[in-house]
Amino acid sequence: MSDPSESRPAEGKNDSATAADSGRTGISRRGFLKGAGLTAAGTALLDGVQAFSSEAPGASTHGVTELGPGPVPVRLHVNGAEHTVQIEPRTTLAEALRMHLGMTGTKVVCDRGVCSGCTFWLDKMPVNSCMTLAIDAVGHNVTTIEGISSEGEIHPLQAAFVKHDAMQCGFCTPGMVMSCAALLERNPHPSEHDVRHAISGNLCRCGTYPKIFAATLDVAGVTRNA
Amino acid sequence: MNNRVVEDALLQQSAVAPTKKTVQMPIGVPGYTLTEESREVPVTEPPVWPINKDLKYVGQSVERYDGQAKVSGRARYTSDVQLPGMLYAKFVNAPMPHAKVVSIDTSAAEKYPGVRGVHVIQHVLGNAVLRNPALDAVKYPVVRYAGQPVAAVAATTPAAAEEAAALVKVRYEAIPFVVDEIKARATDAPKVFPGAADEEGSAGGGGGPSDVRQTGNIHGPSIHRHGEIAQGFKDADVVVEGRYVTQVQTHSALETHGVVADWKPELLTVWASTQGTASVREELAGFFKIPLTQVRVITEFMGGGFGAKFGAGNPGVVAAALSNKTGAPVRLMLDREEEHLSVGNRPSSDQTLRIGAKQDGTITAIHLVAYGTAGCGTGAGCSGPASNLYKTAALHTEESDVFINAGPASAMRAPGHPQGAFALEQTIDELAVKLNMEPIDLRDKTDEHPVRRVERQVVRDSDLWKSRNPVAGASQGPVKRGVGMAQSVWYRFVSMSSSAEVRIYKDGSLEVLSAVQDIGSGVKTVMAQILAEQFGVPPAQIAVKVGDTHYPEGPNSGGSMTTLSLTPAVRDAAWQASQMFLSDIAPALGTTSDDLVLVDGEVRSRSGKFAPISFRRAAAKMATSQIAVQAKRIPDYDPKKYLTYGGIDVAEVEVDTELGRIHVRRVLSVHDCGRPMNPAQVISQINGGIIQGISYTLLENRLLDPIYGLMVNPDLEQYKIIGAREIPDIDVRLVEAYIGQSSTDASGIGEAAGVVSIGAAIGNAVYNAIGVRIRQTPMTPAVVLAALRAPAPGKELA
Ligand code: FES
Numbered sequence A: 001m002s003d004p005s006e007s008r009p010a011e012g013k014n015d016s017a018t019a020a021d022s023g024r025t026g027i028s029r030r031g032f033l034k035g036a037g038l039t040a041a042g043t044a045l046l047d048g049v050q051a052f053s054s055e056a057p058g059a060s061t062h063g064v065t066e067l068g069p070g071p072v073p074v075r076l077h078v079n080g081a082e083h084t085v086q087i088e089p090r091t092t093l094a095e096a097l098r099m100h101l102g103m104t105g106t107k108v109v110c111d112r113g114v115c116s117g118c119t120f121w122l123d124k125m126p127v128n129s130c131m132t133l134a135i136d137a138v139g140h141n142v143t144t145i146e147g148i149s150s151e152g153e154i155h156p157l158q159a160a161f162v163k164h165d166a167m168q169c170g171f172c173t174p175g176m177v178m179s180c181a182a183l184l185e186r187n188p189h190p191s192e193h194d195v196r197h198a199i200s201g202n203l204c205r206c207g208t209y210p211k212i213f214a215a216t217l218d219v220a221g222v223t224r225n226a
Numbered sequence B: 001m002n003n004r005v006v007e008d009a010l011l012q013q014s015a016v017a018p019t020k021k022t023v024q025m026p027i028g029v030p031g032y033t034l035t036e037e038s039r040e041v042p043v044t045e046p047p048v049w050p051i052n053k054d055l056k057y058v059g060q061s062v063e064r065y066d067g068q069a070k071v072s073g074r075a076r077y078t079s080d081v082q083l084p085g086m087l088y089a090k091f092v093n094a095p096m097p098h099a100k101v102v103s104i105d106t107s108a109a110e111k112y113p114g115v116r117g118v119h120v121i122q123h124v125l126g127n128a129v130l131r132n133p134a135l136d137a138v139k140y141p142v143v144r145y146a147g148q149p150v151a152a153v154a155a156t157t158p159a160a161a162e163e164a165a166a167l168v169k170v171r172y173e174a175i176p177f178v179v180d181e182i183k184a185r186a187t188d189a190p191k192v193f194p195g196a197a198d199e200e201g202s203a204g205g206g207g208g209p210s211d212v213r214q215t216g217n218i219h220g221p222s223i224h225r226h227g228e229i230a231q232g233f234k235d236a237d238v239v240v241e242g243r244y245v246t247q248v249q250t251h252s253a254l255e256t257h258g259v260v261a262d263w264k265p266e267l268l269t270v271w272a273s274t275q276g277t278a279s280v281r282e283e284l285a286g287f288f289k290i291p292l293t294q295v296r297v298i299t300e301f302m303g304g305g306f307g308a309k310f311g312a313g314n315p316g317v318v319a320a321a322l323s324n325k326t327g328a329p330v331r332l333m334l335d336r337e338e339e340h341l342s343v344g345n346r347p348s349s350d351q352t353l354r355i356g357a358k359q360d361g362t363i364t365a366i367h368l369v370a371y372g373t374a375g376c377g378t379g380a381g382c383s384g385p386a387s388n389l390y391k392t393a394a395l396h397t398e399e400s401d402v403f404i405n406a407g408p409a410s411a412m413r414a415p416g417h418p419q420g421a422f423a424l425e426q427t428i429d430e431l432a433v434k435l436n437m438e439p440i441d442l443r444d445k446t447d448e449h450p451v452r453r454v455e456r457q458v459v460r461d462s463d464l465w466k467s468r469n470p471v472a473g474a475s476q477g478p479v480k481r482g483v484g485m486a487q488s489v490w491y492r493f494v495s496m497s498s499s500a501e502v503r504i505y506k507d508g509s510l511e512v513l514s515a516v517q518d519i520g521s522g523v524k525t526v527m528a529q530i531l532a533e534q535f536g537v538p539p540a541q542i543a544v545k546v547g548d549t550h551y552p553e554g555p556n557s558g559g560s561m562t563t564l565s566l567t568p569a570v571r572d573a574a575w576q577a578s579q580m581f582l583s584d585i586a587p588a589l590g591t592t593s594d595d596l597v598l599v600d601g602e603v604r605s606r607s608g609k610f611a612p613i614s615f616r617r618a619a620a621k622m623a624t625s626q627i628a629v630q631a632k633r634i635p636d637y638d639p640k641k642y643l644t645y646g647g648i649d650v651a652e653v654e655v656d657t658e659l660g661r662i663h664v665r666r667v668l669s670v671h672d673c674g675r676p677m678n679p680a681q682v683i684s685q686i687n688g689g690i691i692q693g694i695s696y697t698l699l700e701n702r703l704l705d706p707i708y709g710l711m712v713n714p715d716l717e718q719y720k721i722i723g724a725r726e727i728p729d730i731d732v733r734l735v736e737a738y739i740g741q742s743s744t745d746a747s748g749i750g751e752a753a754g755v756v757s758i759g760a761a762i763g764n765a766v767y768n769a770i771g772v773r774i775r776q777t778p779m780t781p782a783v784v785l786a787a788l789r790a791p792a793p794g795k796e797l798a
């Protein structure tokens, strides 16, 4: 997939400037997506979008297809279910989840890839959804905090978070759970060092870290010597 | 009935029924100083609870009431609220630090696709206000900091709002500005305000005194004194003095400030990310001149406040105005940059502290002169620790706010105290060195607080303290180890606007309601525990409804007031409801209410008149569908006693003398908060205070560029906050300290928790490690290396 950090400039403040003077500046959202936004891998993903597009795809130049700037239908596979949303191509996955699918468990805190409050799993990999365009998630399994429990049973890690009181305000908690659960998926018996590493990008302003370490190690069958 | 008859009836009543009873209450610290004292309390008060070990649910680490909702993503915060037809609003913010707004042209924005309304701000909230408003004779509020909101746009999508906001044409006339707080003190510095200006104190403790003089940008000093300060220094054998400088910290709660406002003709409903549903309602009703009954504020979940979230503020009133204008619900959540710039911070400090003492450690004089900036607000005072921790024959404090062109400060977790304790507790440490006394012994000599005395004993007995080498800089090699301690203090504030309603339903379900908000401290859990204790049923069976001004009044969550203010009302309501319930069902059970007890989910007969029946079956015998009792907080039983509490933090650090890096390895945190209602939740708060405090001491810093007057790090990557890899091992020891003040005898912990004293503890540990005292925060590697390079005799930062 495309490097999310590269595609980010299309989303932020720069975008409002270009939208304001559409056609006068060098870059528009449309041009941006056409030019820089989609790498080779991204173009492959685009097929999943096109198949659903009600608009005729834009003229193909240099073998790249334009989408947007208006809403296009995008099919996302979230927590085991198919969803089709009408979104502008510049929509981040975080926005698509929160505003279009009503899945507000995923939090947006910094909106620029610094805090991991918006962590979801792209297949099994923890990724920041604020830094991922929704169209880049096409063709992948998206798992959110709402989806990691199975059939009403909460995930053992979620239970451990409750048991250890690994939360205060709870705003960072979904992201923390997603990062720590992803760690346990790839390493069922992590050390405390591994846990610290796994959430080194997750910010908690209430300072719940010690209990997050304890909860994660508890699930891993390791007792934290505190 | 005429008045005479009423008076007679009242007289008779009071003659028959006494209004007070005398009870014996546990006082002191179990295992150390536990004793009993008698208190005169209203007869309506419930029986005195024993200490925690003899209770079943209260005082236990009961699972957080909303833990499951939080870990599953179900918890709905203000920023998650979505209403049909909801619009998204975006502020237009001033791009420069000081300016007059000449004109605002909203026409292009209004025409932008998706835009439904544009609002031009006429009253900006948060900034200090001129005593003589005529000095600002302008059409629009003067811009006093970069990032001050000027207007706002509401549109059908966030993107449209943001794009349209960029089309609002504002013409500014720049005014000379100052963002450097030292330069701002000069008489020829650009003035932030053309005359004297004040910021009223807020619910959370922000704002400052308004009865002080103002000279240029210096608002103050506010002077407090007792005893003869000159004589105090004359009487001293030893005097220590130092200048301590602390930076501005921003709250950086993960959920930004914001609301969803839905203005309907009969009711304005506002979902708010707030520490005070009541404070938001009051400000909105006052601002729009509508009755309180026409405003409802809801806070189901709240993503962190730390003191900055009181009142409706600019986002609240602007969203409400836009909702009124557009007829649609409006969401206005700040973005991360706005959060740093415009909604509060912890003021800086520049303190010169001088302490005189006798050879035996008796303090004879404490003299503090402090400046600090709260931006274009006030509230940088930091004399709390110097005034309240130690006994001194003479005290003199002078505190001044220095206005600069930056966003107004607000209350932040123990306002003024981390700054004040950073100076005071390092100075006391320095005094101990000069007097050749153990830091703990010196404090034993001069700190009379009975609970901190116990806490010092806990520290003294700890392995961490025992491992401290009293000789500073003794460890070998480039990485030096040190251990230091510091004390904290906070105060008992009671909000009398604290009520709760307890309901028993005929199906046996139990419910407690209050407008109070749970900001993460866990008050919901504690409320459930209290009902569980009273009714003898597990806490999980209690329904807790909070965060809605439709419920009985709740306290604002500031100043560590929530638990101690509200829980007695909850218990009183639960007790009275349980008594009513027993009277109600006794006849059906063939007995009287005093024969009945509620225990282990059952109703039992003391005399064995009937076999125990479940609470649920007993409730079915209620005469009506529900029993509901509302109770209000009554004053503390003995308000003159034990007015402060606090704790002690001990830090172990490693200082890399080659790289300048300070690593906090371990922390021992010994704290009291009256009766700990839920130890796990209290420990969570203390962990949080410690971690925030370390972050403040070592990393965080709001940086303003002096040339453009802009904040250069209004984000979460350049504004450095501690992360998982730097978290030390934290060992929290809770000291149960019964004080006999209410039916729950709870106190608060949010402020005293670590954040006050950890900075000084680190400072003292660094001194212990390297023999050099660092009197400045954040203690970055550059600061440490500069301190190490300072010439030998000074060996210290000026
Ligand atoms: S919101 Fe995505 S990383 Fe912060």
Ligand code: FES
Residues within 6 Å of the ligand: A167, A168, A169, A170, A171, A172, A173, A203, A204, A205, A206, A207, A208, B254, B303, B304, B520
């Ligand atoms: S629990 Fe509040 S930010 Fe982590």
